[in-house]
Amino acid sequence: MFYLESGQFSTAYRQDRRLFRLRQERLALWLTVLAAYTVVPWLGNDYWFSAILIPFLVLSLAGLGLNLLTGYAGQLSLGSAAFMAVGAFATYNLLLRLPGLPLLAGIGLGGLVAAAVGVLVGLPSGRIKGFYLLVSTLAAQFFVQWVLTKFSWFSNDSASGVITAPPLLLAGQDFSSPLGRYLLTLSVVLPLVLLARNLLHSELGRYWMAVRDMDTAAAVIGIPVFKAKLLAFAISSFILGVAGALWAFTYLGTVEPHGFDLNRSFQVLFIIIIGGMGSILGNFLGAAFIVLLPVALSVLSGVYFADWLPSGQLENLQKIIFGALIIVFLIKEPDGLARLWQQARARLRVWPLRY
Amino acid sequence: MSFLIEVLLGGLLAGVMYSLVAIGFVLIYKASGVFNFAQGSMVLFAALTFVSLLERGVPFALALAITLLAMLVLALLIERLVLQHLVNRPPITLFMATLGLSYIIEGGAQVLWGSQVHGLELGIDDVPLEVGPLLLSQFDLFAAATAGVLVALLSLLFSRTRIGLSLRAVADDPLAALAVGVRLRRMWAIVWAVAGFVGLVAGLLWGARLGVQFSLSLIVLKALPVLIIGGFTSIGGAIVGGLLIGASEKLAEVYIGPLVGGGIENWFPYVLALGFLLVRPAGLFGERAIERV
Numbered sequence A: 001m002f003y004l005e006s007g008q009f010s011t012a013y014r015q016d017r018r019l020f021r022l023r024q025e026r027l028a029l030w031l032t033v034l035a036a037y038t039v040v041p042w043l044g045n046d047y048w049f050s051a052i053l054i055p056f057l058v059l060s061l062a063g064l065g066l067n068l069l070t071g072y073a074g075q076l077s078l079g080s081a082a083f084m085a086v087g088a089f090a091t092y093n094l095l096l097r098l099p100g101l102p103l104l105a106g107i108g109l110g111g112l113v114a115a116a117v118g119v120l121v122g123l124p125s126g127r128i129k130g131f132y133l134l135v136s137t138l139a140a141q142f143f144v145q146w147v148l149t150k151f152s153w154f155s156n157d158s159a160s161g162v163i164t165a166p167p168l169l170l171a172g173q174d175f176s177s178p179l180g181r182y183l184l185t186l187s188v189v190l191p192l193v194l195l196a197r198n199l200l201h202s203e204l205g206r207y208w209m210a211v212r213d214m215d216t217a218a219a220v221i222g223i224p225v226f227k228a229k230l231l232a233f234a235i236s237s238f239i240l241g242v243a244g245a246l247w248a249f250t251y252l253g254t255v256e257p258h259g260f261d262l263n264r265s266f267q268v269l270f271i272i273i274i275g276g277m278g279s280i281l282g283n284f285l286g287a288a289f290i291v292l293l294p295v296a297l298s299v300l301s302g303v304y305f306a307d308w309l310p311s312g313q314l315e316n317l318q319k320i321i322f323g324a325l326i327i328v329f330l331i332k333e334p335d336g337l338a339r340l341w342q343q344a345r346a347r348l349r350v351w352p353l354r355y
Numbered sequence B: 001m002s003f004l005i006e007v008l009l010g011g012l013l014a015g016v017m018y019s020l021v022a023i024g025f026v027l028i029y030k031a032s033g034v035f036n037f038a039q040g041s042m043v044l045f046a047a048l049t050f051v052s053l054l055e056r057g058v059p060f061a062l063a064l065a066i067t068l069l070a071m072l073v074l075a076l077l078i079e080r081l082v083l084q085h086l087v088n089r090p091p092i093t094l095f096m097a098t099l100g101l102s103y104i105i106e107g108g109a110q111v112l113w114g115s116q117v118h119g120l121e122l123g124i125d126d127v128p129l130e131v132g133p134l135l136l137s138q139f140d141l142f143a144a145a146t147a148g149v150l151v152a153l154l155s156l157l158f159s160r161t162r163i164g165l166s167l168r169a170v171a172d173d174p175l176a177a178l179a180v181g182v183r184l185r186r187m188w189a190i191v192w193a194v195a196g197f198v199g200l201v202a203g204l205l206w207g208a209r210l211g212v213q214f215s216l217s218l219i220v221l222k223a224l225p226v227l228i229i230g231g232f233t234s235i236g237g238a239i240v241g242g243l244l245i246g247a248s249e250k251l252a253e254v255y256i257g258p259l260v261g262g263g264i265e266n267w268f269p270y271v272l273a274l275g276f277l278l279v280r281p282a283g284l285f286g287e288r289a290i291e292r293v
Helices: A023-037 A039-043 A046-072 A080-097 A103-126 A130-150 A178-200 A203-213 A215-220 A225-252 A262-275 A280-304 A311-332 A337-350 B002-032 B039-055 B060-081 B091-113 B138-160 B162-172 B174-179 B184-210 B214-230 B235-255 B268-279
Strands: B128-131 B134-137
Touching (some): A023 A039, A023 A178, A046 A080, A046 A203, A046 A262, A046 A280, A080 A103, A080 A130, A080 A225, A080 A262, A103 A225, A103 B268, A130 A262, A130 B214, A130 B268, A178 A203, A178 A280, A262 A280, A262 A311, A262 A337, A280 A311, A280 A337, A311 B091, B002 B039, B002 B134, B002 B138, B002 B162, B002 B184, B002 B235, B039 B060, B039 B184, B039 B214, B091 B214, B138 B184, B138 B235, B162 B174, B162 B184, B174 B184, B214 B235, B214 B268, B235 B268
16 A cells, blocks of 8 residues: 555656656655755764764675675675775775875775775686685685785884774865764765665676576676676675775774774675675665664663673673574575565555455 | 705694594585585584583593584584575575574583683693604694594595495485485484584694684684685595695795795685686585586
């Protein structure tokens, strides 16, 4: 009833190609964006901005980056954090060494550097398939971390490779307050998400899905498999690089290479497993889950188990719950939280009837 | 010259320790097609259980038996609670399930036994042994011998017993095995238990070397390149891969490391494995997948 598609016809090719074909979806999107820019800043406080909303947005973006590569193009990667690190450190160095470079241009160029590294890492994918490809992304993961800690040039000779964000100036405005950083993050994330959605509806997006489903078959029908894979690596790394720059500059403020270790890669992977592989909405749901679960757990344990649970155990308990949730999701809901939304939509479509 | 040989031999022996972890992987991959990322945490769990029992005054043999039993129960639980529900899912899903599994096992082991570092004494002196002009670690020799015995036992299991026959059948073609009456699920449980046993051996040796602590589960990252060089389906490949990685890692550490400031042991094996893969995309001894559309 709320989701009736009947009566919405495409009468021009332009309409047929639009990103959101349903009026309701377009409305929901505009309302969400509007709310994110007006209601949320009005309601939120500094804690919400800097501890929940910013990491949520950045991790959603990182999830999107990995999802393009793993969920859409089917190339398993355990090196997401390496690309994030490249993005963060490249942006830092660009802003440092090219005075006068606008902040957003720095982030974009940092993303491009990450994309270049991504292509390099993706090169073996032309010859190696499946799990064997893990070795390429893991090599990147360890190598990038090693380079960034070993050569202090990348961190401007600071101790142990820590970098600190420059002042977040944009068109003369200072965006360093929690609200400002939130708005900045939001304004970077939104266009990229729309871009990705657009991309997935394009020829390239179809190529990726064909390669994911069976790359031999894709090659047989004439899809340039290697090119599609490389582009997947490049675009995914670009987005991850931007996410890394945001993570360093708008979320943490200071970051060291160690902050982008293998665990961060796993975290991004879990976002797309829990949220849903091959879904854009899933990245947001998964990121929200990943950000909110530790908060919820520590609040809960503070209320209920504070007496008998030693503080060190909380981390282990979180680990167990995380692991269990992943397995439960894989068993019960292999398509992730995004699938739950699809089911809800199917129900809304016929509501108040059952079918 | 003798320095070179010493480094080389030291590396080869260290490589055997990597192989021990990789063998557990291969067993599971062969029998169930699962890329088991949880092997490292199984190593940790086994070692931690064993050490904690020892520290509570349980005699060595009994502690070993109890730990073995624990690994068996763990294998049964994994089969019952996880694998059984994921039959016929794509390999990537199974891989991610083992990622979740490794979180559970790591967390569980530490909730159960605490997260402090335990020392483990196996009664082998780690004094260097002089063989002619060379100095070799006695402990490494012991580890290599253990690995040799283990591989011999495994090949006996595979070639001489009924279980081994069934396991080979399952590895060859699960559907055909099922059709002739092999109990697939029981075989999975068995192979996970055997991998748990291999994990226990690896855990004891690595634990005696590094101390039993959380970082033990990270040796899974050392075993991965070994596995990839050797191919996922070959136990012999795991050994050869381990030797290759161990030797070249040590040589690189000694001869290339100083040039670039050291610390290369984290990524060098992966780059090496990548080099091997570019020449042989399924590892040295792995089965080449034949794809049909």
